[in-house]
Amino acid sequence: MDAHKVDMFVMANGKYFESHVVPNIRDTLLEMDDSNWAAIQTLQFKDPTICLVISLIGGSLGIDRFFIGDTGLGIAKLLTCGGLGIWGIVDWFLIMAATREKNVEKLEQAL
């Protein structure tokens, strides 16, 4: 794919991924065919900051986990009052990384 397009994508969406995978994503995109560009451009990623806000407000109901698509963990969190309150607090620190991981998974599925 055209380097200009790839750089544009990385610049616009870099914040949605873990920083250490961004170079790999760039390399993969550069090697890809131009026909995939439209599909990749229309992907919607979850914003880690929004997830953190949701986690702070509705974390002990598991809403943050439901939001990023971890339905199983969301149910576990909901049924246990946010893991007796402890998991809820731990997730304030983990949810941003978890969101970025989910975004990478989503991109990998589309590639």
Next chain:
Amino acid sequence: MSISPKKLYQFLLIACFAGYSWLLYSLFNQQADSSTIEVCLIKRATNVPCPSCGTTRSVLSLINGDPLQSLYTNPFGILIAGFMLIIPIWILIDYVKNEKTLLNYYTRTINLLNKPFIAIPMMILVLLNWIWNITKGL
């Protein structure tokens, strides 16, 4: 949704272990005196019970042989008691037989729960349970 079997089984075992530890603690605390510490963040912050408040009390009344009281306190308690009983045995059977039936079942259930026509009634049920919890004043 992709999760490795090892990760899922580890998570479930740790969750069950934590559940049993908490239950044991509550059981001894219940005999010593009636006041147990409140761990729910929402209840501590706002004094309003969350949808799963009263689950421990519900499981405890189930242990004391009072399923009706358990259902009245919080129906989630019966659900959790069921999970805590079944999941360790299921994992053990999977481990002995070297199969992944729990993982397959989990993936199928989650895929089903992600469908709006199942998810929305479930959400309504949780909300109704929440309203019931607030009116009961747990």
